[in-house]
Amino acid sequence: MEAYKRVALARKKTRPTGQDFIDNLFTDFIELHGDRCFGDDPAMITGLGMLMDMPVTVIAQERGKTTKSRVKRNFGSSHPEGYRKALRQMKLAEKFNRPIVCLIDTSGAFCGIGAEERGQGHAIANNLMEMMGLKVPILSIVIGEGGSGGALALGVADEVWMLENAIYSVISPEGCASILWKDASKTKEAANCLKLTAQNLLELQVVDKIISENHRDFKNVYRELKIGLYKCFQKNQALDHQQLTEYRYQRFRKYGAIETITE
Amino acid sequence: MLNKGLFKKPKNELEAQHRIKRKTDPAIPSELCRSCPSCKQLSFTSDLENNFHVCPKCGHHFRINARQRLNMIIDQDTFVEQYHELSSTNRLEFPGYDEKLAQATLFSHENEGVIIGTGKIGSHKVALFVMEATFMMGSMGQVVGEKITLIFEYALKHRLPMIGYTVSGGARMQEGMLALMQMAKTSGAVKRHSDAGLLYLTVLTDPTTGGVTASFAMEGDIILAEPEALIAFAGPRVIEQTIRQRLPKGFQRAEFLLEKGFVDAIVPRSIQKETVKRLLTLHGIPKGGDQNGSI
Numbered sequence: 427m428e429a430y431k432r433v434a435l436a437r438k439k440t441r442p443t444g445q446d447f448i449d450n451l452f453t454d455f456i457e458l459h460g461d462r463c464f465g466d467d468p469a470m471i472t473g474l475g476m477l478m479d480m481p482v483t484v485i486a487q488e489r490g491k492t493t494k495s496r497v498k499r500n501f502g503s504s505h506p507e508g509y510r511k512a513l514r515q516m517k518l519a520e521k522f523n524r525p526i527v528c529l530i531d532t533s534g535a536f537c538g539i540g541a542e543e544r545g546q547g548h549a550i551a552n553n554l555m556e557m558m559g560l561k562v563p564i565l566s567i568v569i570g571e572g573g574s575g576g577a578l579a580l581g582v583a584d585e586v587w588m589l590e591n592a593i594y595s596v597i598s599p600e601g602c603a604s605i606l607w608k609d610a611s612k613t614k615e616a617a618n619c620l621k622l623t624a625q626n627l628l629e630l631q632v633v634d635k636i637i638s639e640n641h642r643d644f645k646n647v648y649r650e651l652k653i654g655l656y657k658c659f660q661k662n663q664a665l666d667h668q669q670l671t672e673y674r675y676q677r678f679r680k681y682g683a684i685e686t687i688t689e
Numbered sequence: 690m691l692n693k694g695l696f697k698k699p700k701n702e703l704e705a706q707h708r709i710k711r712k713t714d715p716a717i718p719s720e721l722c723r724s725c726p727s728c729k730q731l732s733f734t735s736d737l738e739n740n741f742h743v744c745p746k747c748g749h750h751f752r753i754n755a756r757q758r759l760n761m762i763i764d765q766d767t768f769v770e771q772y773h774e775l776s777s778t779n780r781l782e783f784p785g786y787d788e789k790l791a792q793a794t795l796f797s798h799e800n801e802g803v804i805i806g807t808g809k810i811g812s813h814k815v816a817l818f819v820m821e822a823t824f825m826m827g828s829m830g831q832v833v834g835e836k837i838t839l840i841f842e843y844a845l846k847h848r849l850p851m852i853g854y855t856v857s858g859g860a861r862m863q864e865g866m867l868a869l870m871q872m873a874k875t876s877g878a879v880k881r882h883s884d885a886g887l888l889y890l891t892v893l894t895d896p897t898t899g900g901v902t903a904s905f906a907m908e909g910d911i912i913l914a915e916p917e918a919l920i921a922f923a924g925p926r927v928i929e930q931t932i933r934q935r936l937p938k939g940f941q942r943a944e945f946l947l948e949k950g951f952v953d954a955i956v957p958r959s960i961q962k963e964t965v966k967r968l969l970t971l972h973g974i975p976k977g978g979d980q981n982g983s984i
Contacts, residue, residue, distance in 0.1 A: 535903075537923030537931050542941055545951050547902035547922035554876035555908050559884065574860070574869060575903045575922070582873045596869040596900075597862045606785075606862070619783050621865045632866045675877045681870035682831025684839065687775065 429617040429626075433599060435591040436571045437533075442644050443502075444471055444486030444529045447569055450648040451527075451655070452477055452484060460511060464544060467508030469500045469532070472515040477527070478656055483519035485512045485580060486529035489570070502571075503536035506549035509579050513553050520562050525659040528566040528580040533598065535576030550579040557582035558678075559671055563662035565655060568592040568624075568633070584662055584674050586632070587654070588624040589647065590639040594632065595622035631680070725749050727917075741958035750915050750958060752895060754797070755804045755821040758854055762962050763817075768808040772839060776800040777832045779863070786863040789825060797823035801832045802857070805840040807849065811966035812976040816844035817852040820901075826858035829901055833861075834871025837905060841878035850888040850974050852965065855906040859899020872904035879908045888972045890965065893920050893943070893952065907951070911968060913961075914943035914952045 435441070448455055452475030459466040471486045489502030512528075519526045535546055557564065566583035572594030588594060597605075599617035604610050621627065624636045635654070640646050662670060680686075722731050727749035737743070741761060742751040759768055776794070779786045794800060802824035807816050818840050820827040827833075837853075844851045860868040882889060891909035895918035902922050906912075914920060921941040929936060939945050946952045956964045 535922065537928045539928070539932065539934075539936070539940070542921060542923065542928070543949055545907075545949070547920075548907040548951055550903035550922070551876065551905070551907040554873050554904055555880045555883075558873070558877040558880045575872065575900055578869055578872060579903075582876070594866060596860050596865050602862050619781070619865075620862070621781050627866060630865075630867060632870060675881070678870060678873040678877055679838070681867050681874055682835045684772075684775070684835055687778065687831055687835060 428614070429593075429620075429623050430599065430614040432591050432623045433571075433593055433617050436593045439491075441570055443491060444488040444531055444569065445491075446644075447529050447648070447651075448473075448475065448484055448486055450644075451475075451652055452482070455484065458515065461507040461514055463510055464507045467500075467504050467511055468498050469502050469504040469536075470508035470511055472511055474524075477525075477652065477659070480656060480659060481524050482655075482659070483515050483524050483526045484529070485515060485526065487532045487577075487580070489531060500536060502532045503534060504532065504576060504579075505536050505538075505541045506544040506546050509535075509549040509553050512580060513556055516557065516560055516564075520560050523562060525563040525565070525663065526560070526583075527655060528564065528583065530566055530568045530572050530577045530580050530594075531570035532573050532576050533571050534573035535579070550575050553579040554582055558674060561667040561670065563659050563670065564674075565658055567637070567651065568594050573598060582674070582678065584670065584677065585634045585658060587635045587637055587651075588627060588633040589637050590624055591642075592624060593622045594624075594627055595620050723751070725751075741961075743958055748916065748957070750895065750917065752822060752856075754823055755799070755819040755854070758819050759804065759808075761958065762810060762852075762854075762965065763808040764810065764812065768806055770804060770806040771843070772805060772836055774800060775832050775836060777830050777864075780831075780867065781863070781865050783863040783865070789863070793824045797821055799824050801836065802827045802829070803833045803836050805836045807843075810852070810962065810969060813966065813969040813974045814849055814977075815852050815969070815974070816840050816847070816849040817854070819854040820856045822856045825861065827856045827901070828858045828861035828868075829871050830861035830864040830868050831871060834868070834874050837871075837875050838878040841875070841882045844887065845878075845882045845885055848885070848887060850890065850969060850972065851882060853889070853891045853905065853909070854894060855891060855897045855901055856894045857897055857899065857901035857906075859901060869900065872900050875905045876908060879905050883908075883910070888969075888974065890968060892956070892961070892965075894918050896921070896924075898922070898924050912952045913954055913956045913964070914946065915961075916943060916955055916957055918943045920946050920952070 455475035457473040471488050490496035490499035564583040566581045566586045568588040599613045602616040603612040627633045724731050725744040728747035730746045742753045803820045805818045889909050890911045893914040898921045943955050
């Protein structure tokens, strides 16, 4: 399938959002709000839930379903307080030795005056650094759109999975076309060049696994994710802290490692 | 001579271009004089060189390249460069990227957008990276990310403090997700260096934006900035397009970040080396070692 078709599918309004995944993957979910610094970011849902018999911390980007809720959720684009809220929950997960699930679905971190004033760059940087050292298992799943730094701020994990029709990109194809070619009509071409589909990224080892969508039958997706997450957490909880963080470091260390660029 | 035919319609494109060019460039060879983009005043290049490439009239900091920075900050003849030879390949076969790389190499006389190595600052041994704006706007691809990671790992192994000069347009989109992953990779290297109790000091210079701001630039224990440097996650043009509003004056400049609490101090070039030296002393970084800066 053409890359741009995937982009359209990943952004489709009827596609399940973070909240749907929370409702279908976890039981007894309790949402916990706020970053304890500035406010509560509605574009980021954080809380606790049970993954079968395992308590886990859940962090999900939420774009909203109706026009009203989309506006409330800022179309899934977080401000710095969203990333700080996520990190606060991750630190609590570490304290209470709970695994962390991150559900990525955002067109990118919000760009606006408030976001810059409150340190969008700093908030993302801090998440990348702290997630690298967390002593509990983390698994990130790109469920829709993985937009650049705003997605990566939840994407430093032991394993990164991706839904079949999700995308994950350094820049939106629209942005790429307008910056590189000064021509918005070349969006489709940009989508191809950026290698942003799940299949492309599996080949580049940016993601570890693709979850098949079976013609958008999400019941199967939820079932597969539930079992997959449980197994992965069981396996990684058996590792000691040092092994776990070393493994995570090496997972990201391999991209553009000197052996691969001097070949 | 100058006014002759000023109101005449140019016959062809060449003539038109010639006229525009003559209008903007004063008839002084550019190697002798430079006009300040801030106060528009002309200064002799030699005066600028003696003044850390800072406008003597208004204090504007001209953009300079990485080698010039190294000369300003490092004790003479103590810099030992590492991995100079690493250069990028077009792994994703992105259209036009090979040509861009070739152009950037010609234009900057460097192999990639960052220089790494060890040296001494006021006799204190340090490891450092200095980004190079003339190489594709210092954008971070796999080689830039790898070199920064390598120098952090080296500093960790030899227990050296890290000094980092940033200037960047962000992640290099021609390398797709492999460029984005460098943000995570470098952050991991910073984390390990930090966990070992070692000092990491960044100096943010004009402009530091995007994926570099959102990773190692903002992860310093101490973050310094040059006066009026643009420091942003999203660039001002992107924000204006998104919110369709004019941005306030001074928005995203170093002074703005200082006010909002995101940089420790603004340090003009004239006192930069002195400031870094003092910070190294205050952190108890040892002096000495042999002459050529090797460990």
